Amino acid sequence: MTAQQLFASSLFPGSHPAEPKLKWMVVLSCLAHLVAFAVIMGLPPSSSRNLYYSPTYSVDLVGLPPGGAPLAGGGKASGKPAAAEVKKQHVKLWKGPSEITSQVKVQAGRKHPVLEIPAKEKKIAPQQPEPEPGESAAQGSAEERPGAAGTQQSQQGTAADTGEQNTGEAATGGGVPGPGPGGGGGGAPNLRFAGYYRSLYEKIYQSWILPDYVTEKEGSREVIVVIKIQRDGRILEANFEKASGNRQLDASVMNALKKADPLPPLPDDFRESFLEIGIRFIPQQKAP
Amino acid sequence: MLVALPGRVLAKVYIDIFSPFATRLPIALSPFKNTGSQPDTGNTAAKMGAVIQQDLELSGFFRVLDAGAVTQDPASAGITINTISWDSWTMIGAEALVTGGISVSGSELVAELRLFDAVQRQSIVGKRYFGRTEDARLIAHKFSNEIFKSLAGEQSIFETRIAFEKGSRGDKEICIADFDGSRVETVTAMNSICLNPAWSPDGKKIAFTSYADGNPDLYIKDLASEKTERVSHKKGINITPAWSPDGGKIALTLSLNNGNSEIYILDVATRELERLTDDPANDVSPAWSPAGDAIAFVSSRTGSPQIFVAELPGKKVRRITFDGSYNTSPDWSPKGNKIAYAGQQGGAFNIFVINTDGTLFQQLTHNQGKNEDPSWSPDGRFIAFSSNRSGKKEIYIMRADGTGQKKITGGAGEKTSPAWSPSIK
Numbered sequence: 134m135t136a137q138q139l140f141a142s143s144l145f146p147g148s149h150p151a152e153p154k155l156k157w158m159v160v161l162s163c164l165a166h167l168v169a170f171a172v173i174m175g176l177p178p179s180s181s182r183n184l185y186y187s188p189t190y191s192v193d194l195v196g197l198p199p200g201g202a203p204l205a206g207g208g209k210a211s212g213k214p215a216a217a218e219v220k221k222q223h224v225k226l227w228k229g230p231s232e233i234t235s236q237v238k239v240q241a242g243r244k245h246p247v248l249e250i251p252a253k254e255k256k257i258a259p260q261q262p263e264p265e266p267g268e269s270a271a272q273g274s275a276e277e278r279p280g281a282a283g284t285q286q287s288q289q290g291t292a293a294d295t296g297e298q299n300t301g302e303a304a305t306g307g308g309v310p311g312p313g314p315g316g317g318g319g320g321a322p323n324l325r326f327a328g329y330y331r332s333l334y335e336k337i338y339q340s341w342i343l344p345d346y347v348t349e350k351e352g353s354r355e356v357i358v359v360i361k362i363q364r365d366g367r368i369l370e371a372n373f374e375k376a377s378g379n380r381q382l383d384a385s386v387m388n389a390l391k392k393a394d395p396l397p398p399l400p401d402d403f404r405e406s407f408l409e410i411g412i413r414f415i416p417q418q419k420a421p
Numbered sequence: 422m423l424v425a426l427p428g429r430v431l432a433k434v435y436i437d438i439f440s441p442f443a444t445r446l447p448i449a450l451s452p453f454k455n456t457g458s459q460p461d462t463g464n465t466a467a468k469m470g471a472v473i474q475q476d477l478e479l480s481g482f483f484r485v486l487d488a489g490a491v492t493q494d495p496a497s498a499g500i501t502i503n504t505i506s507w508d509s510w511t512m513i514g515a516e517a518l519v520t521g522g523i524s525v526s527g528s529e530l531v532a533e534l535r536l537f538d539a540v541q542r543q544s545i546v547g548k549r550y551f552g553r554t555e556d557a558r559l560i561a562h563k564f565s566n567e568i569f570k571s572l573a574g575e576q577s578i579f580e581t582r583i584a585f586e587k588g589s590r591g592d593k594e595i596c597i598a599d600f601d602g603s604r605v606e607t608v609t610a611m612n613s614i615c616l617n618p619a620w621s622p623d624g625k626k627i628a629f630t631s632y633a634d635g636n637p638d639l640y641i642k643d644l645a646s647e648k649t650e651r652v653s654h655k656k657g658i659n660i661t662p663a664w665s666p667d668g669g670k671i672a673l674t675l676s677l678n679n680g681n682s683e684i685y686i687l688d689v690a691t692r693e694l695e696r697l698t699d700d701p702a703n704d705v706s707p708a709w710s711p712a713g714d715a716i717a718f719v720s721s722r723t724g725s726p727q728i729f730v731a732e733l734p735g736k737k738v739r740r741i742t743f744d745g746s747y748n749t750s751p752d753w754s755p756k757g758n759k760i761a762y763a764g765q766q767g768g769a770f771n772i773f774v775i776n777t778d779g780t781l782f783q784q785l786t787h788n789q790g791k792n793e794d795p796s797w798s799p800d801g802r803f804i805a806f807s808s809n810r811s812g813k814k815e816i817y818i819m820r821a822d823g824t825g826q827k828k829i830t831g832g833a834g835e836k837t838s839p840a841w842s843p844s845i846k
Contacts, residue, residue: 326434334436342447342516343440344482346573357435381572388516388540411435417442 332397341389347381348418356386356414363407366395386414445484449515451498457524465557466523472561476579515539530554534564546571578798582842584618587834602829619662624843628662661706672707708751717751741779750794761795785823796841805839
């Protein structure tokens with residue numbers, strides 16, 4: 134008896150004569166399932182949610198925006214503009230000369246290094262000559278300084294997201310997590326990895342150094358980085374989902390991740406080949 | 422089954438991490454090297470490194486790591502991005518790294534100074550300075566400022582200077598030193614009593630009072646041209662000048678009417694005078710608000726000297742200080758929200774800071790001699806003052822919360838009335 138016969142017989146005991154018809158029905162059924170599956174996968178995300186894991190174990194549910202973000206299975210983060218891709222190994226936070234290119238006769242200005250999130254992989258540059266140092270260059274860079282950025286805090290949230298992945302904007306806009314539109318059930322099973330999340334939290338928290346000169350200006354402007362962790366704990370990729378625009382703050386976050394790498398290996402009962410997870414960095418100001 | 426699965430897969434987990442409080446950036450200074458062909462007889466490399474280390478520590482934002490903890494031989498440590506042994510620096514926890522190479526040729530000095538992100542192993546800023554060996558300190562301060570600008574995103578005090586009175590009772594001159602007390606220069610040579618130095622907002626001139634002509638008159642010294650000009654010689658006193666933020670006016674104290682001192686505003690270009698205060702009691706020591714819309718001053722109109730503020734358009738006066746029996750020498754913070762002053766409480770003179778609305782006054786010095794004449798640094802993070810805690814009056818600096826008090830002057834003579842320069846660009 135072939136496998137097919139077995140299958141058929143179990144469904145329709147004693148109906149061997151109708152085998153061709155059964156075959157057709159099975160094919161039809163498969164097709165129908167396939168269509169249904171495709172539709173579900175393409176559905177607007179109202180049926181899913183993000184989970185926020187805080188050290189206090191509080192979990193908030195928020196709606197996942199269009200596009201979703203498949204966790205694993207070799208899937209790519211869909212709906213993510215290529216421009217926001219930053220390969221961890223090649224994050225270039227400082228646009229400075231690696232050799233001295235400006236010569237200063239005791240007093241001279243030079244253009245401020247500016248945070249640059251490269252569109253794609255970039256090697257640490259064989260240096261391009263910097264613009265001629267001079268007063269005008271120094272003046273011109275003034276508005277790129279975080280001091281200027283700090284004054285825009287009222288626009289915090291969506292304004293800071295320009296050019297960033299949509300996910301971040303919709304998921305965390307305003308930083309007010311609330312109950313998602315979807316029903317319960319789907320997210321809960323992830324909390325069985327709470328112990329692992331806690332170990333991630335501890336390792337990254339210990340690596341994060343944020344001097345007061347940043348928190349003074351930035352208040353609690355958050356930065357979200359999505360990282361992909363492979364089975365052995367190494368960070369495959371780290372992408373800004375929401376950068377602050379403050380060079381020092383963004384650099385501190387990337388430095389924390391780099392210092393925390395490798396993270397603890399993925400739990401054995403996590404079956405995918407890598408884990409994609411968002412880290413929300415929230416600066417806290419020293420009490421006045 | 423299939424329907425339930427996507428929901429589970431699509432759920433995205435975010436971990437929230439709140440920043441730790443009050444962390445200082447761990448920064449390492451690789452020992453500066455002599456990269457030239459001639460010996461560094463003056464030990465310039467080590468001295469420059471020490472100046473930068475001192476600057477960074479003083480700022481309160483950095484934790485300078487002990488380079489001695491690095492296992493490698495410092496003398497062979499690389500100073501460029503491709504030769505630095507990164508692992509040894511990250512091992513001690515450095516987030517930033519400063520390297521320096523100098524070469525000396527006679528009195529000529531070339532210094533290559535670099536700042537790196539030690540975690541990303543990227544260059545943040547690198548500069549080559551040309552100067553003379555005696556400029557080594559200045560160059561080091563300049564690079565300290567580059568470090569601060571690159572990391573904190575604002576001007577530091579490392580290139581600022583402090584003017585003060587120096588001398589004995591009958592012979593005082595105005596001097597200027599770096600904010601750390603080094604490189605002292607005497608700017609007046611009047612063989613007289615010179616008092617109350619005040620920087621113009623562009624840092625190019627100093628107004629002061631001198632008895633050179635017998636009467637306490639007001640002078641302005643142009644630091645570049647070295648020219649001194651008398652701008653006010655009214656009968657009586659012409660003292661305690663304070664420049665308006667736009668540099669066009671000087672508020673000062675005059676005693677035109679029978680010795681009763683009042684605050685006037687002098688137009689520097691036209692020499693026209695406008696009277697600000699009008700009270701039978703003495704009014705002295707004006708200090709402009711950074712916005713130029715108010716002047717703080719001392720008045721004894723309520724009995725003992727207290728700090729008052731006059732709003733400029735209406736000349737409406739309100740009292741700020743109510744604690745203490747003798748509050749003088751107000752100086753308005755660059756951010757505009759606080760006023761520092763010297764106050765007497767229980768016989769001791771100390772430095773205080775109070776909000777401009779009169780709330781939340783805070784004592785910054787405690788039980789250490791007589792502390793007077795506070796002056797804010799241009800970034801509002803520090804205050805200079807004079808104190809006799811060491812036996813004679815010297816200039817001190819401290820952070821604006823009173824921590825890190827440090828004597829910056831020494832040698833002969835008393836030093837009083839410090840005035841912190843604006844940021845010199």
